[in-house]
Amino acid sequence: MLNFLIVLIGKSVSLFSNFFNLGSGGTWPGHIALKLNKNFIDQAIDSKTKIVLVAGTNGKTSTATLITHILTQCGNQVAHNKTGANQLNGIASAIISEIPKLSNKLIKDYLILEVDENVLPLALKKLTPNTMICLNLFRDQLDRYGEIDSIVKKWRDSFSKLSTNTTLILNADDPQMAILGTKKTKNYFFGLNLNLEKEIQHGADSIFCPNCQSELIYKTISFSHLGNWACPTCKLKRPSLDISSSNFFPLAGTYGKYITLAAILFAKNQKISQEKILSSIKKFKPPFGRQEKFEINGKKIEILLSKNPTSFNESLKTIKNQGAKNVLLVLNDHYVDGIDVSWIWDIDFENLLSKSTNIAVSGERVYDIAIRLKYAEKFTHIFTDLDEAINKMIENIAMGEKLYVLANYSAMLETRKILLGRKLL
């Protein structure tokens, strides 16, 4: 009975906040639900609904969206926390919005949830996933998340309790993800055999053996600490890959490849045919702020969420390969972004941003990013006002040309708000 009420209240709150255009209203229903019944999440999902969790520092939203897209294209009923709200209250909110009116159970074929790194152990106490997809762990918002090793330790503790009912889809190229499989779980691996870097880049995180701490040797490196790794001491090495290539990638860049492989491997496991997977990923459009494309007055804009050194470096490589001429970098330091901006000094602007690029910076930490570019010896236009930055940059590019906006999380949302009006999705 309580859950009927919670769903009713949640839906009303959601309606109310949408009506009054309260941007942050998305997680309120879940927040209230968990206050009224802390077991709401465990109770509200019908046991026939397959639960899929997606975790990792970078690529959660894109992966979960791609998986949802493939499953939906194949005729499944799918629920998904599509706003990217991946704390427990966001998950509860997504569940409420997908429960039919005057009901208390979510009954779908699948529930796809992206889950915050720190919340994952808590989520696993409440949910028994059919599949867990683990993408990667990179240094990110150290003031909020703490250091990678402590996250991995918590994950391993909670994974040890998983049963034979759970399938793990793991990134074999990330040493810390590759070893997450347990004897009970069914473990599948994705990875790449591309040699994209000559040597380990500065600031790579997990380049030591997760078993014996020796420095790992790489046969190939995709980026950061991802690649075909092996330990010279204890002989631990990258597991053999269940998938390493695809005929088509719906997202640009090396990240796009990893995300696609994870999604295809998942789909194969769900017994979806190769043809169906391929035809559906060809119709995929990236989710908000992730290689999301706009057109305003004949001028193109593409937003790439870039939220930590690795994701920023990969965004810079992706747009460099596309011959980017105009770039706007936006740096904020809200709680969701991490209030410490030290990480911008680990971005390789020196080599990844050409001097001839038309570069502008903005955001609440505009001067920090401006100083960073000064030391990289790149000329930069400085805008304290984001609205002005976007408008001036669009105004000054030629017809048919593109402006790339690289922004961290809240900066990406603000950029979209300016381009689209208030609504998130």
Place this chain on the structure above:
Amino acid sequence: MKLVIGWLYPNLMNTYGDKGNITVLKKRCEWRGIKAEVKLLNPGFDIKELAICDLLLMGGAQDRQQKIVNNDLRRIKKVLSQKIEEGIPGLYVCGGFQFLGKYYKEADGSMVRGLAILDLYTENPGENVKRLIGNISVQPSFDESFLIVGFENHGGRTYLEKGVESLGKVIRGYGNNGEDGLEGARYKNSFGTYMHGPILPKNPRLADYLTKLALEKKYHQKIKFKKLDENLEEKARIAIAKRIGVGL
């Protein structure tokens, strides 16, 4: 003139944007026509390389990395200690700062021996006690005319003993331990600090102070630097200072 900067364990001790400190020191030298060479001193490096460094830097890392570094530090302890005693300037941030002390007591109570070059020790009060995180402003003792702004994020609490001074007084934030109002340490020309951000980009005066100390030590003469444009740095400092209610 030429400055040789020794970066201790860049592959391991680099968690909090520590590379920024190196970039700033190197570029400011180049912009003033001073050659700057950065030596990357990773575990197992040739000790002769350390001996010729004019300025040393060491950053922070995660526990796992720090264990690897701690083993290598035993090997280089004698030379590093000599350099510090001779007055070779250095900036030791977070983990690097803690290593110079006598010991580090981890959250689980286990003891990690330090190099005992600086008269200080660090204790982590346990995993359930909150880390000291946030923007920080410090009045440095070596120059009363400006405030340092930075960011701190540490679980360990450091306590200074008789043989060492602080880097300065905490104006806003926690500092060494959140209790005694002191931040960092100074011993001869070596500075330990919890401030990253990283510390030097927004505090060019500290960068220049360290560089000057190093060059004066090397060339036995008074050095006068030409002024560099610090307009952006000043704006970035003011923006942070305003948020934490400090007037610069």
